[in-house]
Amino acid sequence: MHIPQFGLGTFRLKDQVVIDSVKTALDVGYRAIDTAQIYENEAEVGQAIAESGVARQDVFLTTKIWVDNFAEDKLIPSLKESLQKLRTDAVDLTLIHWPAPRLGVSIPTVMQLLLEAKQKGLTKQIGISNFNIALTQQAIESIGAEHIATNQIELSPYLQNQNLVNYLAEQNIDVTSYMTLAYGKVLNDPILLEIAARHQATTAQVTLAWALQQGYAVIPSSTKRENLISNLKAQQLQLSIEEMRMIAQLERNGREVSPEAFAPEWDQ
Template identity: 75%
Template sequence: MIVPKFGIGTFRLTGQTVIDSVKNALDAGYRAVDTAQIYGNEAEVGQAIAESAVPRSELFLTTKIWVDHYAADKLIPSLKESLNKLRTEAVDLTLIHWPAPKMAVDIPVLMQTLLEAKKQGLTQHIGISNFNIALTQQAIDSIGAEHIAANQIELSPYLQNEKLASYLKAQNIDITSYMTLAYGKVLNDPLLNEIAGHHQASAAQIALAWALQKGYSVIPSSTQHEHLQANLKAQDIQLNADEMQAIAALERNGREVNPENLAPEWD
């Protein structure tokens, strides 16, 4: 895998909150940080990394290009601006944030421009986010699967997206799961709490362990030091086959994020 298994997400975190969250995460042992242009926090993330004791060379830093910058003459300048905010010469992974089919986005041109950014040394790896099978195939047809490191998609025990996940695995494209806790909805799930009891764990840890055992990377966000450390411990939990099968039965297509103009037709 190219993408580290465990990272800190920064969606919806701004100002001092995101600075503290990233610093605390790095102190706790996280070495991957996920941000995006539209989060409006790249400068704060860059500040937190600069002020931490962890050298940049030990971190895996991901950002995402926003739809306003998809034009061939805007993408690379916008990424350079992101690098400036993040205080780094290159990020480790740059993703196309949404395919935005209703905005008539030209996926082949978009991917070729992103590949050019990689060739210029602005990003170590490139990838996509929120792409369905058909649009991922367009991206592959444009630049080759070997250049697409990851697809970051919403996945949780309530939205398991097996068809898309299986397709991505067959293409050797890493899967990053976001919203793995379904905005916290899984925390009160009776089954997850029952399984958690067997492992002296929390429902959150069980949901994260489920995703990790499926082979996905996870990027939960938290502002609490104890939650950051607790989330990391999900890596030590081994769910048995019966438990994984029981969690599979929680599937209910419970999608939390579905912006009308940006989302594709989901598989």
């Protein structure tokens, strides 16, 4: 894979909460951290990494460019500002956070700027987030699939996004799953509870293992040490073909995140 399969998400975590979450995660073994300009926590993430005792080069760091910074005179300066906040010369991965077609965003222009940021050494890899098939095709036509490390998309047992996933596999673009636990909605699912009981595991571990077994990267967030440790153990959990089939049947197009101004027309 281009990117680590297991990382820590920091969406909705602010101030001391995010500092503690990142430091604890690094302490228990996480080595990939995902943030974004719009999370307004890049400075705290940078502080946490600096104070963690883990060398910067041992941490895979991802940030995302917000829609306000897509203009030609803003994208690269905004990334430089992010780097300053994150206390690093370069991030490992930079994503376009939302394609925002309703705002008239030119995907070719934005992708070219992102590629320029990579060529300038500001980011080691680049990618996209929340792109549907049609917009991913535009991104590929703009800069080539070989430059697109991942498409970070909402994916859970309740939203399996199979058409988009299949398309990304054909293009050799990695899938990063966010909201894998569907804001916790999947945690009390009877099927997942049944599978978890068989493995003496938690439903969160089962759900994350389901995503990992399909080759997706995952970035669950938590503020509790015990949950951070527990989530990591999903990597050791092996689900059977039958259990994977049972989870496949939970699909209900249960999307949790779709901001009207920024979201594309989703693939069915």
